[in-house]
């Protein structure tokens with residue numbers, strides 16, 4: 339593959355930026371990769387492991403003459419970082435982000451945009467529970483979705499170039515409205531993380547009355563289900579504060595269903611439990627039998643639920 343951007347600036351050097359650097363290098367997509375991070379320790383590690391061609395100390399230095407700038411920091415500080423870099427962006431540069439929430443990031447970054455900058459928000463639907471400059475790897479985006487939410491009027495050639503970069507990194511790219519994105523992700527990613535964090539908290543509370551046996555003997559189900567509770571607390575604090583409305587909507591629906599199951603258990607309503615598990619198993623298995631990537635969200639079904647009645 340050939341070079342798509344002559345100079346790419348990565349702001350934030352954690353899991354996602356690091357994986358982008360590895361993936362861009364694997365396919366030779368960037369002429370030069372320049373990176374920076376807030377902490378001197380992160381910059382030092384990034385320099386030692388050769389994550390970028392150049393690691394610099396300031397965001398202003400990083401974005402100078404870059405034709406693509408990627409904001410890869412927690413969503414709560416996207417606006418502050420955008421304000422910092424705005425005066426230093428090269429005319430005609432593309433600015434994107436990888437944040438897990440889209441409407442709030444757009445609201446934060448929008449006021450700092452100057453004429454001639456192409457702002458194309460994005461979100462790779464790929465990650466792990468690890469973070470920091472050592473956690474990235476080239477294969478992270480292979481066969482995963484990247485959602486782009488270009489605002490109306492975005493130059494199609496700028497979007498096409500960013501799409502080509504992500505495809506070169508191994509991803510399948512789709513475009514989506516930011517509000518729809520935030521609702522879909524509240525279902526498929528944000529609320530599940532909240533539930534996993536909560537379940538670990540419950541197990542830890544119980545540990546005190548069971549002499550650590552809960553964690554020691556935790557079965558595969560608990561381990562699989564709570565892997566994501568080892569994820570970065572800053573990232574997830576910001577996600578919930580940024581995607582407040584959609585997360586509260588889905589959490590409301592979740593607790594309603596949970597109360598119905600709780601009542602069925604209390605009243606011994608086995609028919610209700612069996613019918614519920616039969617339906618949800620069929621939904622989950624349906625994805626598998628259709629040969630789809632079971633980790634990918636079902637945009638169609640969730641999309642319909644947005645405007646339709648609660649099921």
Ligand SMILES: NC(=O)c1ccc[n+]([C@@H]2O[C@H](COP(=O)([O-])OP(=O)(O)OC[C@H]3O[C@@H](n4cnc5c(N)ncnc54)[C@H](O)[C@@H]3O)[C@@H](O)[C@H]2O)c1
Nearest residue numbers: 350351352353354375376410411413437438465466469470
């Ligand atoms: N982890 C995931 O699974 C995942 C998946 C998709 C998208 N995202 C999104 O990607 C973004 C980055 O997440 P990550 O997992 O790579 O996080 P990370 O914690 O691995 O890396 C974040 C980086 O941002 C840097 N940083 C923090 N504040 C900064 C500032 N003010 N200026 C410059 N650098 C700063 C940190 O030093 C670190 O290098 C987040 O917005 C997150 O929502 C994460």
Ligand SMILES: O=C(O)C(=O)C[C@]1(C(=O)O)C=C[C@@H](O)C=C1
Nearest residue numbers: 438462463464465466467527566
């Ligand atoms: O696999 C994981 O560890 C993840 O949590 C990745 C995950 C997800 O929920 O699917 C987390 C946050 C993102 O914004 C995108 C991907």
